[in-house]
Amino acid sequence: MSLRSSLAPGEKPAHGHEVNPSGSTLSFLHLSYQVESKGGKGKLLVDDVSATVKAGELLAIMGPSGAGKSTLLDLMAFRKTPLDGALVNLNGEPLNATRMQQMSTFVEQEDALLGVLTVRESVAYALRFLPLLSRREVAARVNRVLTALGLQSCADQRIGTPISRGISGGQKRRVTCACAMVSFPRILLLDEVTSGLDSTSAREVMSAIRTLAVSEGMIVIATIHQPALETLAQFTDILLLAEGRTCFSGKVGALAGFLERWGHPVGRFTTPSDHAMNFLNNDFAASATGHDAPDARAFREYYLSTNPSLPAPSNYTGSSADITKDTARVETRAETEYGRAGTLGTLFWNTMVLAERTAVNYSRNLLAYGVRAGMYAGMGLMLATIWIRLGTDDSTINDRLSVHFFSVAFLAFMSVAGIPGFLEERSVYYRETNNGLYTTLPFILANTLINMPFLFLCTVLFTLISYWAIGLHPGADAFFRFLGFLYLAILAAESQMVVIAALMPIFVAALAIGAFVNGFWMSVGGYFIKARSLPRFWFYSFHYMDYQRYAFELLTNSDLRGLTFKCVTVVNGTCACAYPSSTPETCTVSGADILNYLDVGSISYDKWAAILVAITVIYRIALYFALKVRSK
Ligand SMILES: Nc1ncnc2c1ncn2[C@@H]1O[C@H](COP(=O)(O)OP(=O)(O)OP(=O)(O)O)[C@@H](O)[C@H]1O
Numbered sequence: 001m002s003l004r005s006s007l008a009p010g011e012k013p014a015h016g017h018e019v020n021p022s023g024s025t026l027s028f029l030h031l032s033y034q035v036e037s038k039g040g041k042g043k044l045l046v047d048d049v050s051a052t053v054k055a056g057e058l059l060a061i062m063g064p065s066g067a068g069k070s071t072l073l074d075l076m077a078f079r080k081t082p083l084d085g086a087l088v089n090l091n092g093e094p095l096n097a098t099r100m101q102q103m104s105t106f107v108e109q110e111d112a113l114l115g116v117l118t119v120r121e122s123v124a125y126a127l128r129f130l131p132l133l134s135r136r137e138v139a140a141r142v143n144r145v146l147t148a149l150g151l152q153s154c155a156d157q158r159i160g161t162p163i164s165r166g167i168s169g170g171q172k173r174r175v176t177c178a179c180a181m182v183s184f185p186r187i188l189l190l191d192e193v194t195s196g197l198d199s200t201s202a203r204e205v206m207s208a209i210r211t212l213a214v215s216e217g218m219i220v221i222a223t224i225h226q227p228a229l230e231t232l233a234q235f236t237d238i239l240l241l242a243e244g245r246t247c248f249s250g251k252v253g254a255l256a257g258f259l260e261r262w263g264h265p266v267g268r269f270t271t272p273s274d275h276a277m278n279f280l281n282n283d284f285a286a287s288a289t290g291h292d293a294p295d296a297r298a299f300r301e302y303y304l305s306t307n308p309s310l311p312a313p314s315n316y317t318g319s320s321a322d323i324t325k326d327t328a329r330v331e332t333r334a335e336t337e338y339g340r341a342g343t344l345g346t347l348f349w350n351t352m353v354l355a356e357r358t359a360v361n362y363s364r365n366l367l368a369y370g371v372r373a374g375m376y377a378g379m380g381l382m383l384a385t386i387w388i389r390l391g392t393d394d395s396t397i398n399d400r401l402s403v404h405f406f407s408v409a410f411l412a413f414m415s416v417a418g419i420p421g422f423l424e425e426r427s428v429y430y431r432e433t434n435n436g437l438y439t440t441l442p443f444i445l446a447n448t449l450i451n452m453p454f455l456f457l458c459t460v461l462f463t464l465i466s467y468w469a470i471g472l473h474p475g476a477d478a479f480f481r482f483l484g485f486l487y488l489a490i491l492a493a494e495s496q497m498v499v500i501a502a503l504m505p506i507f508v509a510a511l512a513i514g515a516f517v518n519g520f521w522m523s524v525g526g527y528f529i530k531a532r533s534l535p536r537f538w539f540y541s542f543h544y545m546d547y548q549r550y551a552f553e554l555l556t557n558s559d560l561r562g563l564t565f566k567c568v569t570v571v572n573g574t575c576a577c578a579y580p581s582s583t584p585e586t587c588t589v590s591g592a593d594i595l596n597y598l599d600v601g602s603i604s605y606d607k608w609a610a611i612l613v614a615i616t617v618i619y620r621i622a623l624y625f626a627l628k629v630r631s632k
Contacts, residue, residue, distance in 0.1 A: 024090055028050060030050055030082075032044060033080055046072050049244070051249060056217050058206075058220040058234060058235045059237040061222065062239070062241070062273055062276075063277075064277060068244035076088075077189050078097035090103075101436040102436055104188065105180040106189045106434060107180045107189065109192045109193070111176045112431040113175060114361050114425070115159045115160050115162075116158055118157060119151055120142060120155040121360070123146060123182050126183055131345045148208060170197050173193060173194070174208055177190075177209055186217075187221070188209070188220045190222035192224065193209075210235075238250065242280040245300055256272040258306070264294075347442055351449070358446050358449075368418060368420075369421075372417040375414050376414065380461060380466040383466040387466075393565065397565055401527070405552055408552050408555065412493030412521075412551075416511050419511060423505055429443050452491065459486050467479055485551060486555065488551065488609055488612040491616045495619030496547070499626050518548075521546045521547065522548060524543045525549040526549055526598075550611050554603070554605065560594050561591050564588045565577075565591070
């Protein structure tokens with residue numbers, strides 16, 4: 001269980017009133033990061049950078065491309081491990097990675113949202129993982145955040161999918177920020193949240209973040225590229241980086257004065273940060289400011305020579321409390337540990353919230369199940385009209401076998417239709433788990449739980465349309481067996497496909513791999529080449545792991561066992577049955593004869609069904625590891 005909040009204990013959650021800033025001070029001291037470069041020498045990407053931010057303040061990290069901004073933000077979020085000597089403190093107390101994850105939210109550059117949810121739903125679900133809040137409190141808090149971020153006008157509009165236009169790019173960015181801010185983080189880390197937005201949208205996004213951050217006492221740290229003046233003005237502090245080193249750190253309003261004192265005043269139509277960038281970006285400094293213009297090194301030297309309050313050098317071993325004691329209202333331990341948002345949900349709670357959201361998603365998402373339901377119905381209709389009324393002549397035995405093969409193989413193949421929906425869920429999963437809202441297990445449980453009824457409906461649709469029209473084994477028992485066995489096969493196929501998509505999160509690549517794998521299972525399943533005729537390696541290895549094989553054998557047994565086929569070909573006055581018959585005298589061949597000939601006559605329904613369930617469970621466990629391995 002973990003805790004997240006920016007507020008003191010005893011305060012009632014989310015009643016829409018203004019909240020007192022907590023007064024926290026977050027200090028990063030001597031952050032350095034190194035990678036191995038060619039030749040075995042280490043390359044410093046971040047070199048002894050320090051920063052202090054107080055609650056309600058917004059720090060902008062700026063610098064030319066490749067300056068180390070994202071690396072620094074990752075270090076601050078504990079997504080990367082700094083070199084020895086680094087210290088991160090909140091109100092003078094050391095912070096570790098776990099506590100940082102509990103208290104902070106990291107907003108990535110990309111918007112990871114479920115397209116069919118409305119803006120309000122997207123934000124509300126991000127808060128629902130905190131179980132102490134009642135529905136009313138959730139609604140009140142969501143309204144407050146939506147209002148602060150200027151999203152009320154589109155609150156009930158859907159985010160948008162590839163087939164239905166939704167809100168604008170700037171609004172999506174704000175929804176992503178709202179999802180991050182709604183759950184009371186104390187620290188908000190933003191990685192280029194305004195990239196790709198026009199200057200008006202960028203300003204709107206930052207000013208909305210500032211409104212909420214200031215009123216709730218959040219600590220905001222953002223990397224940002226070339227902000228317009230109004231966007232820059234939303235920040236209180238600025239940290240300029242070049243080649244991983246600090247070149248300026250101070251109040252935004254102090255930068256212009258700093259540049260002027262250095263002898264390079266900001267021009268009338270330039271922002272101070274853009275002007276500074278002319279010197280920090282060594283690639284373009286000469287062309288922008290003339291050949292004699294100073295570079296990043298000169299900039300940094302001037303900064304070091306003039307700044308009287310620089311942190312101690314990197315061999316510093318003292319406590320950052322020295323830095324924070326004058327400025328921070330030091331919180332009590334209780335204030336730090338318990339906030340009004342309360343604890344995060346249990347496994348059961350998170351699974352339920354995720355299951356509810358997944359159900360809403362699937363029920364609205366044409367790409368997840370609408371298309372697939374249509375395909376399954378179309379497939380059923382196709383089989384029903386092409387394999388219509390097969391009857392019980394022995395000439396139709398192979399047609400029956402092909403119905404069973406085709407039902408398993410094609411319906412299993414259709415699980416590729418679930419890839420786009422799963423990839424969308426996956427990106428939301430990474431955003432939320434990286435921010436500590438829940439773990440992998442509830443995600444998999446909810447995904448499995450909600451997929452099951454939807455897949456069942458698809459299977460029912462197909463079976464209802466095709467079973468009686470084809471004239472498969474009569475009787476309700478046989479019908480329900482067919483339905484059940486086919487359903488188990490489709491569950492296994494779906495589970496296999498999500499593992500592939502989790503490992504290869506590119507639609508076209510996952511589709512190709514999925515198609516290959518299913519084609520492979522078809523080849524070793526025992527339909528095209530009888531199992532006993534398969535080369536020994538394939539027989540003793542993959543044939544036994546092939547879910548399609550078990551499903552095919554179950555359907556074939558369920559249909560043929562108990563049926564008797566009339567042999568229609570007579571040669572020289574004797575019956576010539578399509579399969580070896582144990583009852584030639586009656587000119588018939590029994591279903592059991594056919595099953596024995598195919599070497600599938602002695603299977604156990606229960607055992608084979610249990611194997612299909614086991615394969616599904618194994619794939620679901622594999623999904624757990626696949627999601628962990630490919631963590632973003
Ligand atoms: N694993 C790595 N190995 C070697 N070099 C790396 C590695 N990761 C990042 N770099 C380099 O470190 C430098 C800083 O990268 P970083 O992404 O932090 O820069 P940035 O300031 O965020 O750039 P941008 O604004 O273009 O996103 C870049 O030159 C990058 O190529």
